[in-house]
Amino acid sequence: MRVLVFDLKGKIAHFRRPDTTTTHASYPFISRTVLHGLLASILGEERLLGENRIGIQLLSEVKTVTQELSFLGKGWVGGGSTFNRPTSIELVANPYYRIYYAGDHLDKLSSMIEERRSTYHTYLGSAYCLTFPEFIDCYEGSLLETLSSSIMETVTVVPSHAIKKLSLKLGVQYGRVGGMQYEYLGERAFQGTINLIYEVSGKVLSFVPQIQQKGDYPYQFYKLPTDEAICIW
16 A cells, blocks of 8 residues: 655644643644644645545644633623633643655655645644645555554554554553544534544553454554654544
């Protein structure tokens, strides 16, 4: 399978969790739906259609800060009065990701990112968190067989349902993201959620893989010519 590889980097990011209101909490790294939206922006599409699989590698340690902002707006249903609402927003500091993409739009995305072209502006979750994709390469990945009796190592985050057992190592800190939105349907509607396991500082993830079960969101492991193993989901 051909895999497009590119980097996303910024000063700040905000990937808002939909279950927060008063405080706008953020996922610790870019979500699947935000990444799909960024790719659609490059292509000039309202949403990313067709077959699309992604992998996410953390190239910097996950760090967050909280900022108090004042939101200004109009009163309810044009009542004339304005409101000034203090709101706490969680921001991801110095986000840096390596993205792996395999799907129907690979050729066009590869060309546009390499030429530093984009139809709309690209950002990390919110319009004030601009980013500019950096082309790395296109690789031919080799599908890896998953054996439930052997340890696998990947540089990317991995869906929790793909892991049978984590391999604990000194100096490695694992984190879990629960309830991340899986698919954007348009008109502010979403479908499905997924849970992900990651290494907080971007180190290699070691685990015993789980044999894929019927009904699970699909995932596959590939080895790249760089000798790195990645999870595409």
